[in-house]
Amino acid sequence: MRSILRGHRRMLAVVLPLATLSEGVELLMPIVLGLIIDQGIMAGDLRLTVLGALGLILMRIVGALLWVFTFLQTQKACMFERHRLRVGLTGAVLDPRSRRIERPAGEVLSIATSDADKASDLLDMLTWVVPSLIAILAAAVYLAAADLWLGLTMLLGIAVMVVVIRVITPTLSARYDDQQSQAAEAAATATDLVHGLRVLQGLGVQSRARATYRRRSRIALQAALVNARYSGISSGLTTLVTGSMLAAVVVLAALRTLDGALTLGVLIAVVGVARYVMGMMQGLAGAPVWWAGMSTSARRVRDLYTDLGRAVDDPELGLDVLTTQRDDRGEGRGAAQGRRGAAGGLHLPQLSVADGEIVALACADAADAEAVIDAVSGQVDGGARVGEQPITPADRLTLRSELLVEPHVVDLFDGTLRAQLATRAPAGIAQGEDDAWADQALHAAGADDLLRILPEGYDTRILDRGANLSGGQRQRIALARAVAADAPVLVLHDPTTAVDAVTEQNIAEALAAARRRTDRATLLVTRAPALLQAADRVVFVQAGEIRGEGVHADLMENEEYWEVVRR
């Protein structure tokens, strides 16, 4: 929150007094109105009436302009803050140097959107609450100046209002929270059922799913009905306080005027001011809940930054940096653009892949495979090297131009098929008119059929996470993307688990053909016989130790190896 305020000190310094002024104009209105009725209309002074009316209008115009100015300034500041926090959080979450977090993606999203929005409301709230409070204070002073008793009544009214707000607000917000959480629960159930739609339809249990949702929806409805009752009562209560207060002020002021202590104009003014104040108070009644929600949100934003090991005001996460800088894959280190040359192969304590070689690693235990992947992707320091450069958590970022470790879990981002393949294709190749590079990549991934199936070929939009594709299609596009990157060192982890035997065979041959070049090194971590067979050399690991090395056909003599790769 402090960070939010710091960035907008100057804006607040200008806006706060002006907003107060615009509130003051609102407050002055009933007073001037009373004056005109008394001195102009009652006294039969047409000139004064006309002048007064003109003055009043002028006042209102100035007030409106002031209001618009402060409103726009505040909104700009608010929206800038929202944008800054959101982009900063996104940058922090995606930055590979940030600490890794275990929070669900949905939670991060809600912090970066709704919490960032709410926290920024601080500016909006300040420019409204502060002037309102000053105006109410001024109104109380005015009434007290007109008549001490009136002032006291006013204070009493404000006090009662505060008490009512303090008492009902907590109960009310509890009901409201209850309703919101039940509604969220129902919405989550709905989302969940739609996500599992294929499963439900496959089993033919739609009517049971419907009953499940209906149950949730009814619980949510009950909570909503309770909340409706409570907010009705709360709106009634504030109306009641306002009404009583008004009655008291009218009676008091009327009696005073009869006594001759006040003029008729002041009577009208007093009633007007009292109404104005009560209206303000009703508006301000929502402020404590607002404030509570805001500080919770601000805390959540801060906690996320802390979890990531970053700070809100980290200059590297500033808007100017995040919106202008391009990705750095270590290409800046003197290497020329375009196709990269040999990187000197991939070296691990248990095996080496020389330039021009395709090596397969068959692990009996999934854990061994994971360990190798962690080591080559630099998640841990496992003694892996690209050429002479060690792959460590600290250094891994600079190696990204030489090395690509395609994750096993496929993630595709929204964009055309061409854009998918071009994700990291060497500059200059993917920009031309010629799609030959893409054809080659698709062929190597056994995905030529996609061009036939997809309605607009390379220009077909692939939805986020490949939502409009089957599992096998997704996996093959990811594989083609990796091939198109043409990295000097490529590591693939179980790249064919979602495809059928026939396609797997096609992939094995085409992939090997695409990667078999003198300056390219490829490591396949897999147990698929088709891929093992296509490799130049297979390393067989069991219980963390190498149990065999050679070509697939020879290793098949090994009983344990045969058991592991057997289908």
Place this chain on the structure above:
Amino acid sequence: MSDLDWKRPLEDVLGDDSTAREQLAEHAQLLPIADARTSLRFMGARLREHWLSTLATLLITVAGAVAAAILPRLIGSAVDVVAEDGTSAQVWTLGGQILAVGLLQAVLMALGWSMISALGQRILAGMREDVIDRALDLPAQTMERTGIGDALSRVADDVDVAARAVNNLVPNLIQLGFLVVITLVGMATLSPWLLLMVVIIVPMYVIAAVMYLRRTAPIYRRERIAMGARAQGLLSAIHGIPTVHAYGIERRETRHVAVLSETASLLNMRVMYLVGRLVVGLNVPENLALAMVLLLGFVMVQVGGAPVGLVAAAGVYLVTLFWPMMAVIFNLDEVQSALASLARMVGVITSIDPAASPGTERPADASIRLEQVSHAYTTDEDGNARIILHPLDLEIAPGETVSLVGASGAGKSTLAAILAGTLEPRHGRVLHGGADLAHADLEAVRSHASIVSQDVHVFRGTLREDLQLAAPRADDHALRAALRRVDALAWVDRLPKGLDTEVGEKGARLTAEQSQQLALARVVLQDPSVLILDEATADEGSSGARVLERAALEVARGRTTIIVAHRLSQAKVADRILVMADGAVVEQGTHEQLVALGGRYAQLWEAWTG
């Protein structure tokens, strides 16, 4: 950087992010949206269903507004009493009346608020249940083509927007609306001169409101699309962090979110500029009204001899109106967004028919017969269908196990879905146990045949709730027996709370293999006569895959089973193997027959066994 360039053209913001541009393009929505008239008719019908509470709500609300409108008149009378030097007793009486009316107004307001909100919530609950109803029956093909994003936003976001509106906005606006109308009537009855003023002022308000809405509506629509794309961009980047880091595209993804975020901000700011203009614009009729009241008041009091209380009452009336009128117009955009959500919900409810039984035929046994079945998903530019499945006759005996083998795109999954009855073929008849699916009883077919697809999904809630989706009345004994059959009981018992363990998105994370076992356990509980298995091989490697294979065979026992074989070992155990290529069955027979045939299957088998 401490501020944005708020007037920057959006094209400039989008820059070279063509994906963002594509996402923001106002392409046709995938699911239907109702037009204004349909929505109106629909809401009318729903209100009629609740006609009693609608009527009661209406009466209470009008009464509350009348009470609120009496107050200024009483205040005017108080001014008159003072102006005519009345007695203090008269003042006290008026004070008592103001208090009484205030009390009445408070009670009516409280009651009215609750009733409006409750009525709205009831209607909304019915609607969200209907939306889910239709969504659950959406054909799988629709979902495949469009992704589920649109369906998700209908069942979650739109319901949420509508619910928030019903909570606060709707009762508030309805009460204010009635207050404005009744107050105007009150003013007009004070004096015909004031009626003249009302006639002049009201159209100005209406014009301002209409202009404002017309300008903001498209901006809001675009902002909402931008916000949706922004959320999606962020989510997909977070989900794909391993890929983002491997490919070194973190800056690209951050910039993508930033571009969309800035677009949304700029669009929002455009609305704010319009708000500013609106406020300045509304100042004109307001000031005009003020001047007219004062001048008319002067004439009435000095020339017509009207009591000054009248002027005071008119003044108070007027000032009371400024605020609610502004509030109504200010909130119009939220109303707009709520109405948009309403139209999206009504669109789903009214234009997608609830699944109904096409007939009454029921499957007599577990046999399946296809007669000249063919299918095509789309048509190409020349209008020719892109054939996925060529005409096919097929007979499967009760209890037979058939497996489908072929490359990706050969039509295996399409055939499987047609056999399961989840996909309706373009041509031909599908008969389950003699019952034509085009004339069969819906629920009977649904419980007769099940398909386990590649999509594994673990539902949120406890493990027991997940399993009970397939068999609501199954007790722990039955659930455990089902888990044992698929070899999952051991790990379930190791979970901290066994069957009561929370699973799904918020609960314990299950491995892909465990999720598949759960899917098979659901089949055991559902106990269909026909089972279609279209699962991918387990990710965990061959040991996990073998466990699953065993479980699948165990579940298939005693049922007519069709297996879409990703691995030839799955095909080998089947009674019959159909080899598919380019949408046609090219070979069929047992494993031994096909190997002996020396055709396509034999080649595959040779390559497979290495």
